[in-house]
Amino acid sequence: MCETCGCGDPEIVPIEVQARILSDNDAQAAHNRSHFEHLGVLAINLMGSPGAGKTAVLEATAKAAAGRLKLGAVSGDLATERDADRLNASGIVSSTITTGSACHLDARLVHHALHHFPSNESDIFFIENVGNLVCPAIYDLGQAANVVALSVTEGEDKPLKYPVMFQKADLVLLTKVDLIPHLDFDVAAVEDALSRVMPEARMLKVSARTGEGIDAWLKWLEERRPPRTGHRGHHDHHHAHDHPHEHAGDHPHEPH
Amino acid sequence: MHEYSIVASLIDRVQQEAVAHGGTRVHRLHVKIGELAGVELDLLKTAFDTFREKTICDGAELAIDTVSAAWACPVCNRSFAKGAILRCDACGQPACMVRGDEIILERIEMEAPDV
Ligand SMILES: Nc1nc2c(ncn2[C@@H]2O[C@H](COP(=O)(O)OP(=O)(O)O)[C@@H](O)[C@H]2O)c(=O)[nH]1
Numbered sequence: 001m002c003e004t005c006g007c008g009d010p011e012i013v014p015i016e017v018q019a020r021i022l023s024d025n026d027a028q029a030a031h032n033r034s035h036f037e038h039l040g041v042l043a044i045n046l047m048g049s050p051g052a053g054k055t056a057v058l059e060a061t062a063k064a065a066a067g068r069l070k071l072g073a074v075s076g077d078l079a080t081e082r083d084a085d086r087l088n089a090s091g092i093v094s095s096t097i098t099t100g101s102a103c104h105l106d107a108r109l110v111h112h113a114l115h116h117f118p119s120n121e122s123d124i125f126f127i128e129n130v131g132n133l134v135c136p137a138i139y140d141l142g143q144a145a146n147v148v149a150l151s152v153t154e155g156e157d158k159p160l161k162y163p164v165m166f167q168k169a170d171l172v173l174l175t176k177v178d179l180i181p182h183l184d185f186d187v188a189a190v191e192d193a194l195s196r197v198m199p200e201a202r203m204l205k206v207s208a209r210t211g212e213g214i215d216a217w218l219k220w221l222e223e224r225r226p227p228r229t230g231h232r233g234h235h236d237h238h239h240a241h242d243h244p245h246e247h248a249g250d251h252p253h254e255p256h
Numbered sequence: 257m258h259e260y261s262i263v264a265s266l267i268d269r270v271q272q273e274a275v276a277h278g279g280t281r282v283h284r285l286h287v288k289i290g291e292l293a294g295v296e297l298d299l300l301k302t303a304f305d306t307f308r309e310k311t312i313c314d315g316a317e318l319a320i321d322t323v324s325a326a327w328a329c330p331v332c333n334r335s336f337a338k339g340a341i342l343r344c345d346a347c348g349q350p351a352c353m354v355r356g357d358e359i360i361l362e363r364i365e366m367e368a369p370d371v
């Protein structure tokens with residue numbers, strides 16, 4: 001007898017599944033990761049609150065890396081093309097992922113953007129996630145590393161309030177440090193908070209305004225760059241393979 | 257509100273399992289959600305109640321098994337108290353999460369005349 005709905009006496013069987021609910025996203029992320037690896041691109045998922053200074057850090061990064069590194073970016077801006085315009089102006093080839101009202105990017109959105117991206121030449125590919133300290137952390141996009149921007153105007157206890165986001169971070173960029181002299185911000189307190197939510201706590205202090213710390217950030221990125229694969233430069237579109245793009249995403253692409 | 261997208265993925269998966277097993281009607285879903293999964297249980301329930309209508313999950317119950325977070329040293333296996341610094345005093349190693357970030361569909365109870 002089914003006590004849930006009183007429907008009489010149907011045959012109820014338990015079906016064991018034991019699978020991640022987001023396994024479709026995981027598969028799509030693995031597919032994206034194979035794209036990035038194939039191209040020898042370092043993919044960075046850049047997260048943080050709205051206004052944390054994500055776009056500004058990328059602009060400063062472009063300035064510091066000009067002539068040395070080719071940077072690409074997709075921006076999960078909520079409604080406008082503003083971030084992508086700013087990034088393009090700074091020399092980062094970039095496009096917008098229009099998410100509508102979504103609070104995070106998922107692997108399918110990033111895949112679509114990859115296949116429409118105007119360049120296959122990037123050394124580092126930034127994915128500027130939707131400004132949100134909760135949802136983006138849950139969705140693997142195929143990135144090599146997660147970076148969280150936390151600005152000095154946000155308060156030292158943010159890591160304790162949003163442990164999921166900071167636990168998943170490979171690096172925290174403490175942004176807008178040029179403002180510290182004007183604020184009551186305790187750097188040691190934010191370091192302590194991070195050490196309680198992030199096992200390998202790593203934080204760099206940066207200012208997009210003054211350029212402080214941008215070299216250390218570039219060095220961190222350089223250390224993570226994969227060896228060049230030689231798989232790019234000879235296509236005019238780096239995802240120009242001809243697979244149908246409504247695929248389940250569980251096949252790696254072979255060079256064609 | 258990614259709880260809505262989690263529920264959408266959940267119902268898709270249940271639909272696939274129902275087709276694979278000849279299930280006609282779902283009575284109960286058992287899911288496991290970790291404390292550090294980043295999922296708000298109230299929002300998940302609300303999202304499920306909203307989205308299950310007119311799907312295979314219409315009328316089904318969502319049973320949520322919550323999992324508290326646990327961290328341990330990968331070398332000496334010592335566990336960490338809640339809120340502690342996540343690096344082992346003895347070994348200097350960063351802690352590893354033992355559990356607490358699960359977002360898992362464990363089991364579906366369904367009417368499946370053919371099984
Ligand atoms: N003082 C100062 N302001 C900054 C810095 N970086 C960003 N901002 C300001 O913070 C605001 C949000 O920056 P933006 O890059 O758009 O943040 P995003 O939403 O995370 O991409 C803008 O008004 C910036 O001018 C910085 O290093 N120093």
Ligand SMILES: [Mg+2]
Nearest residue numbers: 054055083128
């Ligand atoms: Mg921005």
Ligand SMILES: [Zn+2]
Nearest residue numbers: 031111239253
């Ligand atoms: Zn593809």
Ligand SMILES: [Zn+2]
Nearest residue numbers: 103135257258
């Ligand atoms: Zn969300």
Ligand SMILES: [Zn+2]
Nearest residue numbers: 329332344347
């Ligand atoms: Zn130890």
